[in-house]
Amino acid sequence: MRNAVIKGIVGAVNNIGLRKKLYTSLLVFIFIPLLVFGYYLYDKFSARLIDQFEYTAGQAFEQTAGYLEYKIFNVNSIANIVMMESKIQELFKYTPSDKYNESIIQDEYYRDNLNFLYSLERSKDIYRIGLYVPSELVFANERDHFFNWSSLAESGIVERMEENGGKLIWLPSGILDPGHGGQTNLISALCRIRNLGNYHQTLGACRIDLLESDVHDIIARARATPSSLVALVNENGQTITSVGDPQLLAAGLEQQEISDILQEPGEAQVSAKIKIENRHGVLLYKDVKGTDWKLLSFIPDEDMLRTTESVKKETAVFVLVLCVLAYGFAIFISSTITSRIKKLVVQLKQTERGDFKQPVVFRGGHDEIGQLGMKFNHMLGKISDLIEEKYNLGKSVKGxxxxxxxxxxxxxxxxxxxxxxxxxxxxxxxxxxxxxxxxxxxxxxxxxxxxxxxxxxxxxxxxxxxxxxxxxxxxxxxxxxxxxxxxxxxxxxxxxxxxxxxxxxxxxxxxxxxxxxxxxxxxxxxxxxxxxxxxxxxxxxxxxxxxxxxxxxxxxxxxxxxxxxxxxxxxxxxxxxxxxxxxxxxxxxxxxxxxxxxxxxxxxx
The missing domain is CATH 3.30.565.10 (Histidine kinase-like ATPase, C-terminal domain)
Structure with missing residues (x-):
């Protein structure tokens, strides 16, 4: 049974034309390996490109976090300067009286401290520095650099400052009155000012405002692609500022997985695979030192895959060129072989009909087929010498x-x-x-x-x-x-x-x-x-x-x-x-x- 099957297969193969056999061999031994090789190249280069993309995005994310922490450090330094300044201490310890020159004294306090605050604001990192002073001072409601302490006490923020010790409290835009008619979005840092003589006594508070647009520009540097999302979010899930689709951010913050990440401490950069609104991607996150913020960056998978499109096209073109060259070479070789064999078969049929005057003409070639043609021509020459009749050769056209x-x-x-x-x-x-x-x-x-x-x-x-x-x-x-x-x-x-x-x-x-x-x-x-x-x-x-x-x-x-x-x-x-x-x-x-x-x-x- 087995031998019969093998003989059947061999017989079927033998009945197939030589050119078809060569084309089949071409498909099996050239095209398929080339396609496999092309897929292997694409897979390897794509993986390497994605790794390089993730590395570059991670570096940009790390640099952005570092620069942001540098800004926060500057704010902390300025807050320490304000708390230690003797003029500020004198202002908060001053008790107004009904002296005839009281307004002049308070005006001097106002001008001295205002000039001091102006000098600190010259830093490009700071939009405004303000003080929450006792309501007894005439300039307590100035609401540009001086604010009424009672307004802060009524907001419940004083308790948070006490609980936070000497650290800054960072508040997103809209929590405090931003001033200027509410036309400027500000991110504010608050710290309490203590009595240097009695460290447990709180005299007032210092407020340092940053433009939200400045912080927005900083975190925009971490945006790896046009459709990726970067955000600063505090531990309560409040958005400080963000770059990207706000609906995507809102959907992400509602997910329990991201809520858990916001509560998870971590100074080092971490990456995780995550899905937001049916979009798979990579989430990078890291704590911002000196704040309760986390820097988040979500990069959709389709953005990373888009970087491999050029590789796919170049690989396809490369493989296509190789296939065309290989196919053309195979056709040339197969045509060289089969065309000579066809000529020989045609001549044999003509000889069968009695035409011995037309030799087989091969252009070059001394291989086995060429030698067969030469021997055949020699045979025809010998036979034609014995034949007196001449045959008119009809015109033939090659296909x-x-x-x-x-x-x-x-x-x-x-x-x-x-x-x-x-x-x-x-x-x-x-x-x-x-x-x-x-x-x-x-x-x-x-x-x-x-x-x-x-x-x-x-x-x-x-x-x-x-x-x-x-x-x-x-x-x-x-x-x-x-x-x-x-x-x-x-x-x-x-x-x-x-x-x-x-x-x-x-x-x-x-x-x-x-x-x-x-x-x-x-x-x-x-x-x-x-x-x-x-x-x-x-x-x-x-x-x-x-x-x-x-x-x-x-x-x-x-x-x-x-x-x-x-x-x-x-x-x-x-x-x-x-x-x-x-x-x-x-x-x-x-x-x-x-x-x-x-x-x-x-x-x-």
């Missing part, structure tokens, strides 16, 4: 072997063209055959374009000229092609194979579906500002309105469309952006126009 290197080209077009050549051969139309072969070679040469993806408009127009002329040979000049393109536009660049699928569609589903089977195709081009607009118009039967609505969206081949049209539209959008592409306009019963919008400069994304 052109076209390399199908572009998946966009319809194989039925190649099949139909070769079928046309075959019928011409029977009718001995040598000139027509030569012209058709020239056009076919030109068509595929322009299709391949030496592996270049971007070609000139001139070459693209030559491509459709060759295609239409081939179709005219097949359909008795039933197609009239008119091209109206200014000379100055011919050297503009565009991706190749844009016009040919559209012209093909106009012929197959437009002109050839008319009752008389003839028609006209107009191709025009013009520049409108920074855009190049091409149009292809046919006078075919047009497209029904319902079909027209979905002609570029359907995944299925329809009567008026094909995979090539959708492929052209998607390639244009991929290379140039979603604002470019195809637009169909059709009047049923009159004809169809396809507009192609491209950037005039020809640059790709």
């Amino acid at each position: 052109a072997e076209l390399k199908a290197l572009q998946a966009q080209i319809n194989p039925h077009f190649l099949y139909n063209t070769l079928e046309c050549i075959r019928w011409m051969t029977k009718e001995n139309k040598s000139e027509e055959i030569n012209r058709l072969l020239y056009l076919l070679a030109k068509f595929y040469r322009l299709s391949l374009s030496k592996g270049e993806e971007v070609i000139s408009l001139r070459d693209e127009l030559e491509h459709i000229k060759a295609y239409v002329e081939i179709q005219n040979i097949r359909f008795d000049d039933s197609i009239q092609l008119e091209i109206d393109v200014p000379e100055e536009l011919l050297e503009l660049n565009l991706i190749k194979l844009v016009l040919q699928p559209i012209v093909e569609n106009s012929i197959l589903h437009g002109i050839l579906e008319k009752e008389n089977g003839t028609g006209r195709i107009q191709v025009k081009a013009e520049c409108q500002g920074e855009e190049l607009e091409l149009s292809v118009t046919d006078d075919g039967p047009g497209i029904e309105e319902e079909v027209l609505k979905n002609i570029l969206n359907s995944d299925k081949r329809s009567r008026n469309s094909g995979y090539g049209i959708k492929n052209v539209n998607e390639r244009i959008k991929l290379y140039y952006g979603s604002e470019y592409g195809l637009e169909y306009r059709s009047v049923y019963g009159e004809g169809t126009t396809v507009r192609i919008r491209l950037p005039a400069h020809g640059a790709v994304l």
Whole structure:
């Protein structure tokens, strides 16, 4: 049983043509390893890029936290200076009286301390320094640099200062009166001022304000991508300031996982995988020294994966080039072998019919097949010396072997063209055959374009000229092609194979579906500002309105469309952006126009 199966497989393989065997070997031993190799390269480079991205984001996050802590340290230093300043101590210990010069004394206190506060505010880190003074002082309600102590006591913040010892209390914008009519968002730090002679006695409080916009600009440095989120949040879940989507931040703060993180102490930077509103990503967080804040940074996974898109494209191009080169080399080798064998088989058949005068001609080659051909020719020479009859050798035309290197080209077009050549051969139309072969070679040469993806408009127009002329040979000049393109536009660049699928569609589903089977195709081009607009118009039967609505969206081949049209539209959008592409306009019963919008400069994304 086993031997029978093996013999069956061997017999089936032996019945397959030599070229098909070579192509199968190519697929198994070249394409698959190349694809595996390309995937391996992409996987390794992508992983390395993501690691580098995370490292860079972590470094930026760490530097931002360090810079923020430096700002907080400056605020603490200024608070210590204020608490130790003798003028401040004298102000808080002063007891107003009813002396005739009381207003002058308080005015001196006011001016001396105000100048002192101004001198500290010269630091670019500080927006304002204020003091909460006893209500008995006439300037207690000045509300710019001096505030009434009673207003602070009524807010309940005094108890928090007492509980916090000598440390600063940081308050987000809106907790304290920011001054200036509430037009400036401020982040405030409060500390109590103690009696240096009696450390347990609280004299008043010092208030140091930072502009929220300044802190916002600092944490913005930690934003790794445009859609990432960075925020400063205190241990109570209140947002100090943030950069990014506020709805995403609000949704994240409602999650228990982030609430636990806010209560978790940690001076070192920590990263964690997290999901916010169905968006997976990495959360970086770290305590800000000297505050009850945590610096948070959420980077969505899609942003990190987006950095690998260029690697994916470059790897795909690299593998594609290798595949094309390997495929071309394999076709060259297989053609070298099979073409000589075919010649030998043809000559054997001719010899079978009694023709001994036509030798097998091999261009070079001294391998086994070459030696076989030489021996065969020698045999024919010996036999022909014994034969007196001469045979007239008929004309033969070699079939052109076209390399199908572009998946966009319809194989039925190649099949139909070769079928046309075959019928011409029977009718001995040598000139027509030569012209058709020239056009076919030109068509595929322009299709391949030496592996270049971007070609000139001139070459693209030559491509459709060759295609239409081939179709005219097949359909008795039933197609009239008119091209109206200014000379100055011919050297503009565009991706190749844009016009040919559209012209093909106009012929197959437009002109050839008319009752008389003839028609006209107009191709025009013009520049409108920074855009190049091409149009292809046919006078075919047009497209029904319902079909027209979905002609570029359907995944299925329809009567008026094909995979090539959708492929052209998607390639244009991929290379140039979603604002470019195809637009169909059709009047049923009159004809169809396809507009192609491209950037005039020809640059790709």
